[in-house]
Amino acid sequence: MITAERLTKRYGDTTAVDAIDFTVRPGSVTGFLGPNGAGKSTTMRMVMGLDHPSGGRVTVNGRAYRDLPAPLHEVGALLEAKAIHGGRSAYHHLLWLAKTNGIPRRRVDEVIGLVGLDAVAHKRSGGFSLGMGQRLGIAAALLGDPGVLLFDEPVNGLDPEGIRWIRTLIRSLAAEGRTVFVSSHLMSEMALTADHLLVIGRGQILADTGMADFIARNAAxxxxxxxxxxxxxxEALRERGWTIRRDDDGALLVEGASAEQVGDVAGSRGLYLHELSVVNASLEEAFMRLTADSVEYHARTDQPVPAGV
Ligand SMILES: Nc1ncnc2c1ncn2[C@@H]1O[C@H](COP(=O)(O)OP(=O)(O)OP(=O)(O)O)[C@@H](O)[C@H]1O
Structure with missing residues (x-):
C-alpha cells in the first residue's frame, strides 16, 4: 500500500506536487495519468526516496522509504532511464544488486528467467535494445520480490510484443495481490491495464476513481x-437540438442521440447513409476533457461544425 498525505514538492517557484492525498491499494493496477509536467515522476521519485517532500509525506506500507528496514523487499520501481553500468552484463548488474541487499544468487537466475533475458544475461548491457533495457529494469525491480511496484512509463518506445508482455506482467503482479502503480501516456494501453485511476493535473489530484466510472463520468x-x-x-440533426461535430474523414459525430434516432431523421428526409454506428466513450476522450484546463499548451482539433456545412 502507498499512502500520500498532503504530499508537496516545490522546485523554486514551481509547485510540482501540491498537497495531494491518495492511497494506492493492493490487488489491483492503479494507473497514474496526467499531462506533461503534471507531477507524476516527481510523485514516484518521492515514493522511492529519490526526492525529498517539501511538505507532507508519502509512505510504503506505513513507513517512509528511508525508514524501510529492507527496501528492496518492500518496493521495487522501474523509473525513467535507469542508470546501469553499460560495461557490466545483466547478470552481474543483478548479482551486484542482490549481494548488496542480502538477496540469494538463485533469485538472480529466477528474475532473469521471469523477464526472458536468459539468452543475453551474460552480454554487456550497454548493447541492449530499449526493450531489453526495460526488461532488465523490471528484473531489478522484482529482485527482492516486493509487494509494492511502481512503473513510470514502462512501455515507452517498446514494440507491440514488448507492450503486450509488460501489460500481462503488470496484470499478473496485481492478481498476485501486489500493489501496482503505473504511469503511461498511452491511453489505449492504460485502458487495458489499469483497474483504478489517479489523475493529476498541475500537481493536484483531479480524479481518484475506478476506470469504468471515470470514463462514464467524463465522456459520453x-x-x-x-x-x-x-x-x-x-442541419436536420442540429434542428433536433443535438450537438454535431465533424470527424477527420467527414463523418458527423452526434452527441445526445441514439443510432435509431439519427437513422430515423435521415430516413424521414430521404437521405442516404453510408455508415451509422455507436462509438463508446474512450479513456482518451475522458482524459482530454478532464485535463483540458490543466494542459499548458494545446491545439484544438475537434471544432464544432459551423452552421450550413
Ligand atoms: N529537478 C527539477 N528541478 C526543477 N523543476 C522540476 C524538477 N523536476 C521536475 N520539475 C518540474 O516539476 C513539474 C512536474 O514535473 P514531473 O516530471 O513530475 O511531471 P510528469 O507528470 O512526470 O511529466 P511527464 O509526463 O512530462 O513526464 C514540471 O513543471 C517540471 O518542470
Missing part, C-alpha cells in the same frame, strides 16, 4: 454517421 458515447449529403443531414 456518441453516434457516428456518414452520408453523401452530410451538410443537409447535419
Amino acid at each position: 458515447a456518441h453516434v457516428r454517421v456518414r452520408s453523401p449529403q452530410g451538410g443537409v443531414l447535419a
